[in-house]
Amino acid sequence: MAGTADDTFLQIRDLTKKFGSFTALDSISLDIKEREFVCFLGPSGCGKTTLLRAIAGLDIQTSGTIRQAGKDISNLPPEERDFGIVFQSYALFPNLTVNKNIRYGLENQKISADKIKARVAELLKLVDLHDQDDKYPAQLSGGQQQRVALARAIATSPGLLLLDEPLSALDAKVRVHLRGEIKSLQRRLGVTTIMVTHDQEEALTMADRIVVMDHGSIEQVGTPKEIYGKPATSFVADFIGTMNFVDGKVKARGAVKVGKAVFNCDTGTMKAGTPITVAIRPEDINAQDARKSDDNLIDVKVLDMEFLGSFDRVELGSTVLGDTKLRADFSINLVRRKNLSVGSELPVRLPGDLIRLYPRAG
Amino acid sequence: MSEVTLAAARAVPLTKPKVGRDDWIMRGWMLVLAVFLMVAVLLPLYVMLSKSFENKAGDFIGLANFQEYFSTPALFLSAFNSLYLSAFSSILVMGIAFVYAYALTRTCMPFKWFFKLVAAIPLLTPSLLSGISLVYWFGRQGVANNLLFGESIYGPIGIVIGSSYWVFPHALLIVVTALSVTDARLYEAAIALRTSKIKTFFTVTIPGCKYGLISAGFVTFTLIFTDFGVPKVIGGNFNMLATDIYKQVIGQQNFQMGAVVSVVLLVPAVLAFIVDRQVQKKQVALLSSRAVPFEPTPSKGRDMAMLVFCSIIALGILAMIGMAQFAALIKFWPYNLELTLSNYDFDLANGGGWESYFNSIRMALYTAVIGTVIIFFGAYLVEKGRGFSFGRNAIHAIAMLPLAVPGMVLGLAYIFFFNNPANPFNFVYATMIILVIVTVTHFYTVGHLTAMTALKQMDPEFESVSASLKTPFQRTFIKVTVPVCLPAILDISMYLFLNAMTTVSAVVFLYSSDTTLASVAVLNMDDQGELAFAAAMAMMIAYTCGGARILHMLVSRVLITKTQSWRRR
Ligand SMILES: Nc1ncnc2c1ncn2[C@@H]1O[C@H](COP(=O)(O)OP(=O)(O)OP(=O)(O)O)[C@@H](O)[C@H]1O
Numbered sequence: 036m037a038g039t040a041d042d043t044f045l046q047i048r049d050l051t052k053k054f055g056s057f058t059a060l061d062s063i064s065l066d067i068k069e070r071e072f073v074c075f076l077g078p079s080g081c082g083k084t085t086l087l088r089a090i091a092g093l094d095i096q097t098s099g100t101i102r103q104a105g106k107d108i109s110n111l112p113p114e115e116r117d118f119g120i121v122f123q124s125y126a127l128f129p130n131l132t133v134n135k136n137i138r139y140g141l142e143n144q145k146i147s148a149d150k151i152k153a154r155v156a157e158l159l160k161l162v163d164l165h166d167q168d169d170k171y172p173a174q175l176s177g178g179q180q181q182r183v184a185l186a187r188a189i190a191t192s193p194g195l196l197l198l199d200e201p202l203s204a205l206d207a208k209v210r211v212h213l214r215g216e217i218k219s220l221q222r223r224l225g226v227t228t229i230m231v232t233h234d235q236e237e238a239l240t241m242a243d244r245i246v247v248m249d250h251g252s253i254e255q256v257g258t259p260k261e262i263y264g265k266p267a268t269s270f271v272a273d274f275i276g277t278m279n280f281v282d283g284k285v286k287a288r289g290a291v292k293v294g295k296a297v298f299n300c301d302t303g304t305m306k307a308g309t310p311i312t313v314a315i316r317p318e319d320i321n322a323q324d325a326r327k328s329d330d331n332l333i334d335v336k337v338l339d340m341e342f343l344g345s346f347d348r349v350e351l352g353s354t355v356l357g358d359t360k361l362r363a364d365f366s367i368n369l370v371r372r373k374n375l376s377v378g379s380e381l382p383v384r385l386p387g388d389l390i391r392l393y394p395r396a397g
Numbered sequence: 398m399s400e401v402t403l404a405a406a407r408a409v410p411l412t413k414p415k416v417g418r419d420d421w422i423m424r425g426w427m428l429v430l431a432v433f434l435m436v437a438v439l440l441p442l443y444v445m446l447s448k449s450f451e452n453k454a455g456d457f458i459g460l461a462n463f464q465e466y467f468s469t470p471a472l473f474l475s476a477f478n479s480l481y482l483s484a485f486s487s488i489l490v491m492g493i494a495f496v497y498a499y500a501l502t503r504t505c506m507p508f509k510w511f512f513k514l515v516a517a518i519p520l521l522t523p524s525l526l527s528g529i530s531l532v533y534w535f536g537r538q539g540v541a542n543n544l545l546f547g548e549s550i551y552g553p554i555g556i557v558i559g560s561s562y563w564v565f566p567h568a569l570l571i572v573v574t575a576l577s578v579t580d581a582r583l584y585e586a587a588i589a590l591r592t593s594k595i596k597t598f599f600t601v602t603i604p605g606c607k608y609g610l611i612s613a614g615f616v617t618f619t620l621i622f623t624d625f626g627v628p629k630v631i632g633g634n635f636n637m638l639a640t641d642i643y644k645q646v647i648g649q650q651n652f653q654m655g656a657v658v659s660v661v662l663l664v665p666a667v668l669a670f671i672v673d674r675q676v677q678k679k680q681v682a683l684l685s686s687r688a689v690p691f692e693p694t695p696s697k698g699r700d701m702a703m704l705v706f707c708s709i710i711a712l713g714i715l716a717m718i719g720m721a722q723f724a725a726l727i728k729f730w731p732y733n734l735e736l737t738l739s740n741y742d743f744d745l746a747n748g749g750g751w752e753s754y755f756n757s758i759r760m761a762l763y764t765a766v767i768g769t770v771i772i773f774f775g776a777y778l779v780e781k782g783r784g785f786s787f788g789r790n791a792i793h794a795i796a797m798l799p800l801a802v803p804g805m806v807l808g809l810a811y812i813f814f815f816n817n818p819a820n821p822f823n824f825v826y827a828t829m830i831i832l833v834i835v836t837v838t839h840f841y842t843v844g845h846l847t848a849m850t851a852l853k854q855m856d857p858e859f860e861s862v863s864a865s866l867k868t869p870f871q872r873t874f875i876k877v878t879v880p881v882c883l884p885a886i887l888d889i890s891m892y893l894f895l896n897a898m899t900t901v902s903a904v905v906f907l908y909s910s911d912t913t914l915a916s917v918a919v920l921n922m923d924d925q926g927e928l929a930f931a932a933a934m935a936m937m938i939a940y941t942c943g944g945a946r947i948l949h950m951l952v953s954r955v956l957i958t959k960t961q962s963w964r965r966r
């Protein structure tokens with residue numbers, strides 16, 4: 036246990052899951068701290084659900100270990116583990132009322148009837164359903180069903196809460212509302228929570244830390260700010276938010292060359308001549324008032340503008356970049372102030388500390 | 398190479414899931430079920446198969462029995478008779494069922510509800526009833542025997558008509574289903590392309606339901622091929638395989654030859670079953686595609702023609718059951734046509750008294766209750782069990798088997814297996830228990846498939862949630878699975894009850910003087926020439942089944958109103 040910090044609640048080591056010859060999870064290692072809210076994020080089929088189900092013991096891994104609260108649970112069946120779970124379908128028992136669904140897990144523990152009643156009332160209040168407890172699931176809206184499922188999952192105060200795309204069956208408005216609800220509930224209860232999602236906005240707004248997955252492996256683990264601001268791989272950079280990718284080369288220590296333009300940025304230990312992909316987010320490209328002899332500045336021409344509400348996504352071309360085009364987000368304010376339209380010319384700055392470099396083959 | 402894999406295995410120890418308490422309990426139940434299926438299905442069939450390779454003394458003699466069988470023209474002829482008569486009858490039934498089903502699904506013919514109702518009548522009666530009725534219509538003293546132009550009803554003609562009558566609803570059900578799952582867009586396209594009606598029929602309608610038709614054809618063929626009741630009553634000297642088994646076993650006590658004939662009967666039935674399973678898999682693929690339901694449009698000429706056709710068929714069905722009812726109420730056919738209830742005084746008959754009727758009711762109730770419990774819980778273990786997929790697949794495979802085994806074969810296999818004093822289960826022989834076991838087994842597969850379909854429609858995560866809440870699986874089974882699947886459970890028990898009331902083929906070898914049954918009594922009364930008693934007893938079965946159907950409908954309706962607050966739609 037040398038490398039493990041004391042507050043690690045869930046420790047996953049070399050977890051591999053195979054379906055026949057197909058590897059759905061490839062040697063996953065991950066530590067989750069107590070009271071943390073972690074999101075598994077990734078494209079469809081990357082293995083998020085598989086990992087969650089392995090943690091739950093519903094589909095036990097082919098190899099690897101899982102420890103929860105210091106106890107090795109690697110091979111235990113789900114009923115011998117300590118977790119509550121909410122599925123995308125909610126899996127509410129259709130023939131039981133809201134009240135009976137919530138008390139379902141309490142009833143087979145040795146708890147007195149009074150205590151159960153009090154606990155159910157408390158839970159109903161917690162998820163704001165105290166006037167709905169006699170209804171059947173089919174009589175509730177999607178958002179209400181979701182909250183019943185949540186109440187049922189936390190009724191027995193499990194140490195770990197697992198949520199598999201709990202919001203994906205809901206419409207956009209309810210979804211945004213419930214995000215906040217779930218997050219504040221989780222904070223209040225302090226229950227360690229893992230949520231699977233393929234919605235990056237959901238992950239960015241709710242998670243303490245995000246685990247980005249692709250093809251059965253972890254691409255990056257970090258806080259939303261880290262994931263968004265310092266994507267560790269070009270996959271993460273591409274998957275989260277929007278990103279400009281342009282081909283370039285390391286010119287010298289601290290400088291890269293793209294077309295004829297040279298940008299200053301952190302090149303780390305990369306040697307001069309290394310082919311790289313230079314990445315910058317559209318909102319990090321700044322329009323400048325006048326061309327000063329500042330570095331990382333290029334002259335561009337507006338090729339196309341797409342109105343997206345509070346900002347315009349603008350396509351920029353530049354003689355120094357050759358055929359490469361950049362996308363930049365300019366606020367309505369800026370567009371109005373500078374009277375930008377297709378064909379306008381202006382200088383823009385690509386701040387060196389916001390430029391990310393990724394290795395490129397060939 | 399093995400060294401490499403070993404090394405890899407050493408480097409990455411595989412996780413061996415711990416078998417939890419629920420898993421142990423489930424496996425325990427699976428073991429119980431496996432033992433039941435072994436004793437009820439596999440072992441008897443095995444013993445029967447091995448008997449066909451033995452002589453009377455019990456020594457292995459290879460294929461000698463089969464050699465004898467195929468070199469005895471009288472025996473061999475029945476195989477031929479069975480094959481071609483079944484083929485002929487199924488083609489006939491299929492033709493009628495197709496037009497009838499077409500009228501019900503694709504036209505605006507009036508009184509559809511009436512025709513649906515009438516078509517279901519044969520399900521309520523033992524297949525023997527059609528034989529008895531035919532005797533009254535076309536027998537030597539029959540009302541309409543001159544319609545046969547001197548031909549005898551006893552023989553192929555009777556068998557074809559009688560068989561067609563009772564298998565009609567079975568065929569109809571499958572064809573109606575196949576015709577219901579069409580895609581209206583295909584017809585819209587045909588109209589847009591100005592395709593003629595006839596051409597549309599052959600290029601759209603027929604291909605769309607061909608799997609259903611093939612499946613219905615095989616089911617019909619197997620039902621007729623393996624049926625015993627109709628040829629027994631109306632076959633006269635015309636021998637069929639199923640009656641041969643009966644004659645060999647009951648008449649001549651030649652069990653070995655009975656076993657041989659059983660094998661000859663079993664082979665085509667199993668083949669038909671295998672083909673049918675393959676065809677049905679394709680049908681499922683068709684079903685799952687998203688289709689727009691077809692709404693028939695009125696067409697005066699066609700609708701009238703269909704009305705005439707369906708009326709003729711419905712009239713035939715009503716004539717069949719009507720004559721049986723009439724015969725049951727007549728004093729002395731054809732001399733004294735006064736009405737009487739004395740034919741219901743079964744205690745005066747030689748074939749079996751009222752006791753056999755009540756035995757049948759008891760047997761049918763036990764079968765319905767016990768059978769439903771075993772079948773549904775078994776399907777639950779197969780569908781919702783965790784891990785141990787070998788055991789679950791094996792149970793599923795054995796559960797599919799009884800559909801392919803003709804009742805006569807199963808009954809004979811039971812004699813061989815259970816009548817052996819060395820068998821620890823010998824004590825059930827000649828009791829009610831063996832009748833219940835054989836009937837549950839005989840009709841196991843359809844119930845199993847019904848249960849599987851219902852269970853598959855349930856959210857697969859109920860069990861996961863229940864495990865996460867540390868609830869034993871039995872509790873979720875009782876509190877959630879059973880209530881949600883109650884309609885299917887009622888259907889299974891109804892199916893078992895009706896079949897237990899009407900079946901003859903398997904039980905005819907297994908009843909004892911204490912456990913005579915109504916359907917067997919019909920057979921024996923007919924044998925003794927007590928045709929009026931036989932008709933009355935057959936009608937008793939029909940009333941009971943009709944009553945059970947109505948009760949089932951009422952209970953289902955109450956259930957749906959009571960639970961509609963939580964059932965969607
Ligand atoms: N029981 C199974 N048998 C075979 N392959 C499976 C099974 N379950 C999952 N897979 C495969 O494993 C991969 C990962 O599946 P998983 O359900 O974990 O994806 P996911 O990340 O949750 O995707 P989604 O966002 O679509 O839910 C997929 O390629 C899937 O096809």
Ligand SMILES: [Mg+2]
Pocket residue numbers: 083084085231
């Ligand atoms: Mg998933």
